[in-house]
Amino acid sequence: MIEKASWNFAEGDEIVPGRRAVRNLGGGTAFEVYLAWDEQRLSFVACKLLRPDQVADARALRQLRRESSLLARLVHPVIVRSLGATVEGPRPHLLLEHLNKRTLRRRLRRRGPLPLERVLPLALHLGAALHYLSTESVVHLDIKPSNIVLGAPPRLIDFSIARTLERARRIQRPVGTANYMAPEQCAPGERGEIGSAADVWGFGVTLYEALSGRLPFPEGAGKSAPDASARYPQLVTDPAPLQGDLPAALGEIVMQCLSRESATRPTARELVATL
Secondary structure, three states: OOOOOOOOOOOOOEEEOOEEEEEEEEEOOOEEEEEEEEOOOOEEEEEEEEOHHHOOOHHHHHHHHHHHHHHHHOOOOOEOOEEEEEOOOOOOEEEEEOOOOOEHHHHHHHHOOOOHHHHHHHHHHHHHHHHHHHHOOEEOOOOOHHHEEOOOOOEEOOOOOOEEHHHHOOOOOOOOOHHHOOHHHHOOOOOOOOOHHHHHHHHHHHHHHHHHOOOOOOOOOOOOOOOHHHHOHHHOOOOOOOOOOOOHHHHHHHHHHOOOOHHHOOOHHHHHHHO
16 A cells, blocks of 8 residues: 655644644545644634645645635535635645544444434435535535534535536546446446436435445446446446345435436435435
8 A cells, every 4th residue: 555645743733823733633645634723713623734745736736725615605514614724835724623523434334334213314414415515506526424424413524526516517537436436427428417416326325335334336346447347336236235124215215316327316305305
């Protein structure tokens, strides 16, 4: 595994004037996130920084600015709250509310599927957030358990690859996390335009996993595979039936979300009404 460049802040190190690192919270390819103490707000915050090797990368900076711009105009109780951004200088970063809860991914790994009485409220909250995004002409493109922080209410996080619907329709290469990508994200152009229905697909995979503890499709062969259907089995494989003592109507909702044709998936509004 290639080691990612890190700021390696220790507790008390200054990130920028007025913000000091507490501990590393994780990150991805281009970003790492630190819990920090903000001296002006007198509170803990999350600093999502470009990694040191990404600071001079024009594409990474554009992505940071795009995420900052989107979060600044999104106001919903289930969407992580932006506290501002520093996009210039030696350490470009987003400032986000600190969510002191575990993710759905961590909960599923530690304790297995959620009980039905927890799945339904979670699904309603997430569906409401997706409906809000659709009314704002925004698509998240990475709905998955690791981007959902549990709580009352839960929070949808990480808008790194989110787009306006206008920009999403122009995507020409695969984008997202392989196991949670809608067919149109796996093969843009070939499987139709990318829009709000892609988030409904991610919702369906996430709900399936929350109910069963497993994914609806087999693992793909990875980026090295020459064939798209080998990299993304959801292009050609039907989802495995949901097992367990679940209401039939709930199973039907999940399977409708996993329709390969985006036009036949329910909208987020329809999902919430049905749930």
